[in-house]
Amino acid sequence: MIVFVFLAVAGASGSLYGLMLFLVVDRLIAIQTNTHRRHFIIMQLILLLLPHIVASIPLIINYNVSHSAHVAGGLVGVLISIGMFGCPWPWNNGQCICQTTCRRTAFILLILYYVIGFINFFTIDAPVVDWILRKP
Numbered sequence: 001m002i003v004f005v006f007l008a009v010a011g012a013s014g015s016l017y018g019l020m021l022f023l024v025v026d027r028l029i030a031i032q033t034n035t036h037r038r039h040f041i042i043m044q045l046i047l048l049l050l051p052h053i054v055a056s057i058p059l060i061i062n063y064n065v066s067h068s069a070h071v072a073g074g075l076v077g078v079l080i081s082i083g084m085f086g087c088p089w090p091w092n093n094g095q096c097i098c099q100t101t102c103r104r105t106a107f108i109l110l111i112l113y114y115v116i117g118f119i120n121f122f123t124i125d126a127p128v129v130d131w132i133l134r135k136p
Contacts, residue, residue, distance in 0.1 A: 083110060086103055
């Protein structure tokens with residue numbers, strides 16, 4: 001049996017995952033262009049991201065955390081970075097038609113994501129939080 005529980009959550013950790021995955025895509029593209037600094041770029045990724053991932057995953061699993069906010073933040077970070085910088089895959093170079101197609105697809109998916117988010121936000125009634133409405 002599936003039980004739906006609606007809990008109000010607040011925080012900015014989803015946006016941090018978006019920034020983190022934006023950094024990953026940016027560094028993967030930097031590896032392609034700066035071939036002589038690959039070891040330094042890989043060390044940047046490991047030293048900046050590994051402590052955050054190691055510290056946050058047990059907290060996310062054990063506590064009541066909005067998993068959809070973390071996934072959505074990461075998705076938006078990847079889509080924005082692909083739209084800005086292009087595909088991070090090594091077989092795509094700057095002159096390839098696939099870069100333009102990949103960027104346009106990322107922006108279309110990003111716009112679609114925001115439209116669906118706004119539709120859900122304005123059509124679903126939010127639960128009333130009693131402790132905000134109570135007067136002291």
